[in-house]
Amino acid sequence: MPGTECLRYVLKAAGPDSVLVVPACCTSVIQGIYPGTAMNVPVYNIAFAAAAACASGMSNAFCALGKETNVIVYAGDGGTVDIGIQALSGAFERGTNFLYICYDNEAYGNTGMQRSGSTPLGARTTTTPGGKPTGKKDLDRIVEAHNPPYMATACSAYPLDLYKKVKKALSIEGPKFIHILAPCPPGWRYPTEKTVEMGKLAVKTGTWILYEREYGKLTISGPSKAAMKRPAPLSDYINGQGRFKNLSPEVMDEMRQQVERNIQRLSREEAGVC
Amino acid sequence: MYEIRIHSRGGQGGVTAAKLLALAAFRDGKYATACPFYGAERRGAPVVSFVRIDDEPIKIYSQIHEPDLVIVLDTSIMDVVDVLQGLKSGGTVLLNSAHPLPGCNGTCRHVDLTGIALAENLVVAGSPILNTPVLGALAKMGVVTFPSAEKAIREMFADERNVKAAKAAYEELKA
Amino acid sequence: MLTIATGNKAVAAAVKAAKPGVVAAYPITPQTEIVEQIAEYVTDGDLESQYIPVESEHSAMAACIGASAGGVRTFTATSSHGLLYMHEMVHWAAGARLPIVMANVNRALGPGWNTWAEHSDAFSQRDTGWLQVFVGTVQEAYDATLMAFKIAEDERVLLPVMVNLDGFALSHIMQALETVDLGDFLPPYHLPHAIDTENPCVYGPMTGPADYFRFRWDIERSMRDARGVIAEVEREFAERFGRSYGPTEDYRCEDADVVVIAMGTLGKEAEVAVDRLRDEGIKAGSMRLRWFRPFPDLDLAGREVVVIDRDYSFGFGGVVAHSIRSKTGVVPYSVIAGLGGQEVTYNDIADFVRNRHPGTETWFGVSDHV
Structure with missing residues (x-):
């Protein structure tokens, strides 16, 4: 599972003086069943809606104790963009010193692929069997509105990029956010061995843009720079996924327009054109 | 037990008056409780x-239905x-009130608290402090x-005009 | 120091003395004065604590969980809808064995909007694994809050404690309050399973039925041990500070033929009713139930019992009346009174005793014996 592979890089970057706070998500399962554990840092499991708030308390407790331990939330898209967004917003507004990582497979994967607010337009899930009629919630612009000192996007197909972003995030005081696109073979319905390719296609088509935002200032990351100038055809990304089977030409067209609008918006912003 | 009911309008300080009175009684060495009846806070x-006010600990939390003393901070309430x-x-x-209540018998006392507050310029947000x-x-x-009244006022308010106003009311109240 | 304070201010003063590392709370009437006072203590430097102004009660309890597990003493306060909103995390706090202390200012539940006293909010959390104590005076609000930290943090307990005080009736009344110099009454916070990156553990992972079941039994075992710990702490408190408490506060019960059982402020008002009844020759007593979880063992043999419930379990009955009945075998006269702040005076309570019909239930002022 890409979410799991990403976690390896996150923890490599974070080091042993770190605590993970994990709401209900795929990572609740991959830790292993009590009393065994696959993890080498303390992991605090918490209710679905509560990750950012729990981390908030923990961060303040460590502050009271004079500890510099990293507090990292590792949450799925459902626990972030839907049920957990209030706690996320509150923690960011309060300036909590922590890193919130959302690994996004664009549906409730742990419970068998139901649609989430992060599911893209047209995607079939068990609760949108005819394809999702509305688009993906733009979580990054919501987080951006909280003016965090650092936020970034990443993708499981670019682990070194992720590693560097986690390192940088943890060097900064205050609320940090990293949004990882994590393709999910069973949920997106493609063969597991194509997971890296799927992530790269998301970036190369400009569907997923890698960037960093430090104190608001945008920097497009290397892999996306070229992709934004000459994006690969969207169909390369879409056609390989069973969840987008039988898209109508209208929906396909709308998706293409969304990608273009997004590329334009970020390109103009980086170039300083308003 | 001595039971007092204070009538006022929201924002006139009736609740604070109750607290001050209880505190003063407490400084007299008595037991006292002050309890506002909260409705919609408007x-x-x-x-x-x-x-x-009592010499024994007070165990009653219900409202006062048969008061020994009724205080009316705003006669328009009547x-x-x-x-x-x-x-x-x-x-x-x-x-x-500056004037006695018409038809009120000997148990009715009156003093112009509003006039005293205005004379001391004790006004907050346009309302005289009563x-x-x-x-x-x-x-x-x-x-x-x-x-004890003086002590209670100083414990709750730094402005000495409050004590002066209390003194004025003490002197103005007819025997 | 002897002063005069509201129930809310008394709780805040106790929290100041207990010096929690983190306070996470959300305002709600009639609890707000507690969090306002604590925020003021922190701002003025009178309390060195991290005050987290969370965006909801669910997050308040989640933050307390993170902080308590992180290794510091933790406090929150809520009421009514706030308590219900945090319900999921109330369970979590107990299951995670965290000694969080929470003041709950008892208030009715909507609709319609009603901010007055009722015990339904606390009783809705009765099966969560929290200890629950109900207080009857401003002084007791202070004392019980201090003792709550010591009881919760005892390694034989390690469960959270909810201190309940009646909305407005107690939260906003001004009474005498004697604050104490705590000395070493509260030992430094020590949580055996606090998060430690030198000894990384996973907390609350997927747990199979056999282990899960054992964890639940552990909660109940600690709940049973808590009875002894509560008694120890209350005894120590009495020795140090001269005020003694127990599972109930008994008033003129020794030779009583009929005993009134109530909670919170109604339990104090009942003592005045008892004096009136005694003057009439009725041998009445009052037993104010303080601890609700763990539920105390009560000796009511040979007495008639009148229970006043400021709550109701719809389709079942008064929660306290039925608890008394199931725990003692005594069939009480069940009076439902004071919901949503309904005015109940000592005269009314005396009437309940005069007109008692054991085995029946009455909704005061609304229904006859049913």
Whole structure:
């Protein structure tokens, strides 16, 4: 599972003086069943809606104790963009010193692929069997509105990029956010061995843009720079996924327009054109 | 036990008057409780507060239905509220008014708290402060001692004009 | 120091003395004065604590969980809808064995909006694994809050404690309050399973039925041990500070033929009713139930019992009346009174005793014996 592979890089970057706070998500399962554990840092499991708030308390407790331990939330898209967004917003507004990582497979994967607010337009899930009629919630612009000192996007197909972003995030005081696109073979319905390719296609088509935002200032990351100038055809990304089977030409067209609008918006912003 | 009911309008300081009175009684070495009856918290709405003073610990939390003393900080309330309801026979009424209540018998006292507050320029957000001068009147009536009233006011308010207003009310209240 | 304070201010003063590392709370009437006072203590430097102004009660309890597990003493306060909103995390706090202390200012539940006293909010959390104590005076609000930290943090307990005080009736009344110099009454916070990156553990992972079941039994075992710990702490408190408490506060019960059982402020008002009844020759007593979880063992043999419930379990009955009945075998006269702040005076309570019909239930002022 890409979410799991990403976690390896996150923890490599974070080091042993770190605590993970994990709401209900795929990572609740991959830790292993009590009393065994696959993890080498303390992991605090918490209710679905509560990750950012729990981390908030923990961060303040460590502050009271004079500890510099990293507090990292590792949450799925459902626990972030839907049920957990209030706690996320509150923690960011309060300036909590922590890193919130959302690994996004664009549906409730742990419970068998139901649609989430992060599911893209047209995607079939068990609760949108005819394809999702509305688009993906733009979580990054919501987080951006909280003016965090650092936020970034990443993708499981670019682990070194992720590693560097986690390192940088943890060097900064205050609320940090990293949004990882994590393709999910069973949920997106493609063969597991194509997971890296799927992530790269998301970036190369400009569907997923890698960037960093430090104190608001945008920097497009290397892999996306070229992709934004000459994006690969969207169909390369879409056609390989069973969840987008039988898209109508209208929906396909709308998706293409969304990608273009997004590329334009970020390109103009980086170039300083308003 | 001596039971006092205070009628006022939201924002006039009736609740604070109850607290001040309880604190003063407490400084006299008595047991006292002050309890506002909270309804919808709106400025201008009629509100009622209760104070109990006793030599024994007070275990009663319910409202005062048969007061020994009724204090009316705003006489316009009397058009809408029966302030005398349940007043014990031989009980007392203290009105914030320059004039006696027509037809009121000997148990009715009055003092112009609003005038005293205005004279001391004790005005907050456009409203004269009534809760500190009323304590002076109550000291004159023997509900609390004046030194304790003074102490209570200073514990809750830094502005000395509050004490001056209480003194003025103490002096102005007719015997 | 002897002063005069509201129930809310008394709780805040106790929290100041207990010096929690983190306070996470959300305002709600009639509890707000507690969090306002604590925020003021922190701002003025009178309390060195991290105050987290969370965006909801669910997050308040989640933050307390993170902080308590992180290794510091933790406090929150709520009421009514706030308590219900945090319900999921109330369970979590107990299951995670965290000694969080929470003041709950008892208030009715909507609709309609009603901010006055009722015990339904606390009782809705009765099966969560929290200890629950109900207080009857401003002084007791202070004392019980201090003791709550010591009881919760005892290694034989390690469960959270909810201190309940009646909305407005107690939260906003001004009474005498004697604050104490705590000395070493509260030992430094020590949580055996606090997060430690030198000894990384996974907390609350997927747990199979056999282990899960054992964890639940552990909660109940600690709940049973808590009875002894509560008694120890209350005894120590009495020795140090001269005020003694127990599972109930008994008033003129020794030779009583009929005992009134109530909670919170109604339990104090009942003592005045008892005096009136005694004057009439009725041998009445009052037993104010303080601890609700763990539920105390009560000796009511040979007495008639009148229970006043400021709550109701719809389709079943008064929660306290039925608890008394199931725990003692005594069939009480069940009076439902004071919901949503309904005015109940000592005269009314005396009437309940005069007109008692054991085995029946009455909704005061609304229904006859049913």
